[in-house]
Amino acid sequence: MPTSVLALYHRINRWPAGHWLFSRAACFKAPYFASIRPRIELLEPGRCVASLRHRRAVTNHIGTVHAIALCNLAELSGGLAVDASLPPSMRWIPKGMTVEYLRKAVGTMRAVATPAQPVVEADSGYELPVEVEVTDPSGEAVFRARIAMWVSPRRAGSGTS
Template sequence: MGHWLFSRAVCFRAPYFGTIAPRFTLLEARRCEAVIRDRRGVHNHIGTVHAIALCNLAELVAGVMTEASLPKGMRWIPKGMTVQYLKKAVGSQRGVATPAAEIVAADAGYELPVNVDVFDAGGERVFNAVVAMWLSPKRS
């Protein structure tokens, strides 16, 4: 129940992510992966996975990866996101987040780009996002 329980705990902390019912499959420093199942709740009017469901998946894995990789004394918040829809997203989708730069402790805030690729069940990349994370020292 580890993956399921961790996924539920994350969605309890940030309830909106529960709308895509994610299941985390991998979490380590500098990498996070989660899957959303093919279900009606994530579909658009043409039966494919909705663009915003893919954006939610991207922000989720980027945020959890950043949290797991942060040096002590740092905090983060998403600042922006650019996305590319590469092909129709059909079926279950797997989001993979990796940082585009080193994550370091700093005395001042800085922007960290996090790359997120989303793959369909056949392993084809259907979506890409770069989530701009703002990292800064925690307040004393």
């Protein structure tokens, strides 16, 4: 059976530059997220904290962090929060996302993702809402997302999410 994402996070974070290494490993598993160069700051059952630096590659035409970069940060942190909470017999996939842009996003963005309810083992699939709030360096909320994660039993013999 593959190592759980939470076990990998704890093992890698004992090393120097562990957060950086784990963040790179997460982007290796899901390469599209590498475009925002996220940093996973905290991962525990039911919670993920991740950040992205405001740099030219994630900037829009008005000089703020691009809306889709914020969506990517939300989906990454939401997915990791669910994955860290998941029983081994279950898997997940994003089903939909509703977002709110609250103010201009300038500076390093910090996302906190938490499932709206406990992740439970079930015989059939169910929708799990995940709340993500992204704040700017002053702690002001700039973006909120509600991600509908579809959580379902793994198929027999399946070793991946």
